[in-house]
Amino acid sequence: MTVYNFAAGPATLPDQVITQIQSELPSLRGTGMSIMEISHRSALFDDIINTAQQDLRDLMSIPDDYEVLFFQGGGTGQFAAVPMNLATKHHRIALLDSGHWAAKAGAEAENLGYQVDTLASTKATHYDRLPARTSTLPTDTYDYLHICTNNTIEGTAYHDLPQTNGTPLIGDMSSNIMAQHYNVSDFDLIFAGVQKNLGPAGVTLVIVKKSLIKKVDHIPSVFNYQLFAKKNSMPNTPPVFNIYATGLTLKWLKKIGGIEAMEALNKKKSSLLYDFLDQSKLFNNPVKHADRSLTNVPFMTGDPKTDQAAIDDLTAHGLLNLKGHRSVGGLRASLYNAMPFEGVQALVNELYHFEKNL
Ligand code: PMP
Numbered sequence: 001m002t003v004y005n006f007a008a009g010p011a012t013l014p015d016q017v018i019t020q021i022q023s024e025l026p027s028l029r030g031t032g033m034s035i036m037e038i039s040h041r042s043a044l045f046d047d048i049i050n051t052a053q054q055d056l057r058d059l060m061s062i063p064d065d066y067e068v069l070f071f072q073g074g075g076t077g078q079f080a081a082v083p084m085n086l087a088t089k090h091h092r093i094a095l096l097d098s099g100h101w102a103a104k105a106g107a108e109a110e111n112l113g114y115q116v117d118t119l120a121s122t123k124a125t126h127y128d129r130l131p132a133r134t135s136t137l138p139t140d141t142y143d144y145l146h147i148c149t150n151n152t153i154e155g156t157a158y159h160d161l162p163q164t165n166g167t168p169l170i171g172d173m174s175s176n177i178m179a180q181h182y183n184v185s186d187f188d189l190i191f192a193g194v195q196k197n198l199g200p201a202g203v204t205l206v207i208v209k210k211s212l213i214k215k216v217d218h219i220p221s222v223f224n225y226q227l228f229a230k231k232n233s234m235p236n237t238p239p240v241f242n243i244y245a246t247g248l249t250l251k252w253l254k255k256i257g258g259i260e261a262m263e264a265l266n267k268k269k270s271s272l273l274y275d276f277l278d279q280s281k282l283f284n285n286p287v288k289h290a291d292r293s294l295t296n297v298p299f300m301t302g303d304p305k306t307d308q309a310a311i312d313d314l315t316a317h318g319l320l321n322l323k324g325h326r327s328v329g330g331l332r333a334s335l336y337n338a339m340p341f342e343g344v345q346a347l348v349n350e351l352y353h354f355e356k357n358l
Pocket of ligand 1: 009073075076101148150151153172173174175193
């Protein structure tokens with residue numbers, strides 16, 4: 001039985017990448033050693049990390065005045081690292097509360113002693129839409145505005161970015177990096193864990209405008225942007241395997257046409273599912289149409305028992321990891337880059353049968 005993995009992250013990776021890892025594992029490029037055994041202080045790894053950086057630059061058209069850095073610590077690590085590195089003038093951050101992960105970023109900054117002003121929130125409507133674009137932000141008040149470009153749990157995404165009136169814009173792109181096109185230069189910093197669209201868990205990308213990187217005292221070295229920029233992301237041991245595997249996925253992305261091709265495919269995949277849900281009398285996607293995500297689609301019947309029966313039925317047909325997040329309930333299909341169109345076709349076919357036979 002063909003298995004399709006709709007997990008929200010870690011998530012499905014391209015078959016070609018898995019096969020390449022498998023074939024290269026015993027001896028990488030004729031060294032007689034696996035990627036897991038080589039030094040990060042080797043010419044071989046320098047080539048791997050530099051190539052991954054360059055491929056990221058090519059794929060996202062990252063301008064030269066941005067650094068591309070690799071961290072550990074996940075998106076959650078960056079919830080702390082971003083304020084520690086950037087909120088140095090006002091110690092005050094603006095936030096658009098679009099869901100669980102935006103709120104978490106705010107809570108972490110607050111916990112570290114920064115003032116966080118939530119400019120707008122859609123919590124009252126269970127984050128079924130993006131918060132209304134705010135009126136003009138005051139100048140020279142906030143160190144930055146934080147947004148989450150794609151809300152993994154609630155299934156909303158920014159297709160247009162909010163105006164910031166000169167305030168730096170920070171994007172948590174963990175769940176839609178390279179799944180749809182954004183202009184890097186519209187952001188001052190983008191961060192993303194790679195474990196959804198780009199690789200195995202363990203690498204967090206930070207793409208940051210060089211002019212924002214400053215010397216900051218009394219922060220952990222492993223979160224110090226200036227130090228990571230100076231040391232090519234290797235002031236200490238980086239996640240060697242994970243950077244290698246991410247590099248392979250970037251090559252795969254380049255080969256199949258880059259972000260433009262991915263976005264077209266992701267639109268096709270998500271439309272197939274949304275079209276089914278919109279005509280279904282059983283399942284419902286609660287998200288405002290204009291704000292719907294291309295990568296995460298929550299849906300439910302309104303009855304937890306029927307939701308579970310649907311999950312069980314799908315699982316029996318090799319359609320896996322469709323349980324919704326506990327805060328939303330129901331089901332959720334994550335349609336990241338490596339999910340083929342055929343996977344979504346199989347999902348929609350089975351949902352159709354489930355509804356028909358109920
Ligand atoms: N931001 C978003 C949008 C996420 O989806 C997640 C994880 N699902 C995180 C941040 C947290 O990432 P991590 O688990 O890598 O800390």
